[in-house]
Amino acid sequence: MLNRDEDILQAAETWQKQGHGVALATVVETWGSAPRPAGSSLVINDDGTFLGSVSGGCVEGAVVTEALDVIASGQPKMLEFGVADETAWNVGLSCGGTIRVFVEKVG
Amino acid sequence: MKLEILKELNAERAARRPVIIVTDTANGEQRLVKAKDIAADPLRAELSKQLRMGKSGNVEVAGNKLFLNVYAPTAKLVIIGAVHISQALAPLARSLDYDVTVVDPRTAFASPERFPDVPLVAEWPDVALPPLNVDHYTAFVAVTHDPKIDDPALLHAFDRDCFYIGALGSRKTHAKRAERLRAQGAKDSDIARIHAPIGLDIGAVSPSEIAVAIMAEITAQLRLPPKEKEEAA
Numbered sequence: 001m002l003n004r005d006e007d008i009l010q011a012a013e014t015w016q017k018q019g020h021g022v023a024l025a026t027v028v029e030t031w032g033s034a035p036r037p038a039g040s041s042l043v044i045n046d047d048g049t050f051l052g053s054v055s056g057g058c059v060e061g062a063v064v065t066e067a068l069d070v071i072a073s074g075q076p077k078m079l080e081f082g083v084a085d086e087t088a089w090n091v092g093l094s095c096g097g098t099i100r101v102f103v104e105k106v107g
Numbered sequence: 108m109k110l111e112i113l114k115e116l117n118a119e120r121a122a123r124r125p126v127i128i129v130t131d132t133a134n135g136e137q138r139l140v141k142a143k144d145i146a147a148d149p150l151r152a153e154l155s156k157q158l159r160m161g162k163s164g165n166v167e168v169a170g171n172k173l174f175l176n177v178y179a180p181t182a183k184l185v186i187i188g189a190v191h192i193s194q195a196l197a198p199l200a201r202s203l204d205y206d207v208t209v210v211d212p213r214t215a216f217a218s219p220e221r222f223p224d225v226p227l228v229a230e231w232p233d234v235a236l237p238p239l240n241v242d243h244y245t246a247f248v249a250v251t252h253d254p255k256i257d258d259p260a261l262l263h264a265f266d267r268d269c270f271y272i273g274a275l276g277s278r279k280t281h282a283k284r285a286e287r288l289r290a291q292g293a294k295d296s297d298i299a300r301i302h303a304p305i306g307l308d309i310g311a312v313s314p315s316e317i318a319v320a321i322m323a324e325i326t327a328q329l330r331l332p333p334k335e336k337e338e339a340a
């Protein structure tokens with residue numbers, strides 16, 4: 001169940017206490033064969049360090065980049081990732097699914 | 108997410124109490140709902156359904172899209188009795204994501220050879236059970252057939268309000284057990300909570316089939332709404 005996210009939410013709290021800017025990215029919707037279910041999350045700090053997973057590795061890099069923006073601006077963002085388009089060099093999900101990821105600042 | 112919400116979320120999860128975070132994904136507004144407050148919440152129908160399924164999801168309320176993120180504790184299964192049925196039940200329950208512990212003071216039964224990879228406690232229930240932190244998110248089955256072991260364990264399960272309590276034995280055996288438990292102070296409402304004979308009636312014969320019947324009954328107890336649960340029983 002979702003208990004495996006426990007340590008990462010604890011890490012988010014610890015980072016915040018240490019004075020880091022922290023963002024939380026959460027899968028809120030999935031279509032097709034998405035790698036991680038709704039509720040899966042990734043926490044990111046202002047060093048670019050991250051824990052957890054929203055896709056099993058396919059789009060984490062892009063989420064971290066967006067999360068750094070969110071930490072700077074304080075404004076939440078909704079990201080959407082679909083099938084990887086290799087010719088366009090976009091990040092995406094090779095499994096063929098689509099996911100929406102909500103990114104918010106902690107604190 | 109506000110730091111206060113994150114702190115409260117972490118505290119509730121550490122205490123193994125279910126929590127749902129409700130987020131308006133259009134503007135980031137958020138609130139935390141504890142399981143005990145769901146009944147009084149305007150979203151109680153949606154919240155209780157998502158919690159029962161242990162699944163996060165979206166709902167639309169008055170044109171607002173809300174994301175309900177469910178944080179439910181991992182269910183535990185405590186098996187009293189390192190018997191043949193338990194050898195089938197423990198791996199099946201693990202495959203269903205339960206944290207499984209087997210308790211049996213008889214060391215000949217509670218041996219690692221018989222239960223590879225399963226936490227075993229070869230102690231009597233009065234010693235074995237308190238450190239296991241048996242709680243509401245625990246399914247509890249007593250299958251030793253020995254009243255000296257099963258009875259004190261069942262009294263502990265009543266006390267901790269386990270979501271499922273089952274005990275092996277025919278109707279006749281169970282009637283005797285009920286008498287003994289009453290004599291030890293159990294209430295009729297406690298005894299009524301015991302599923303006995305244990306497991307859904309699927310005509311199970313072998314230990315593995317009995318394990319399937321038990322896990323089916325536990326799943327129904329965990330996932331079905333109260334009314335449908337009565338019909339399944």
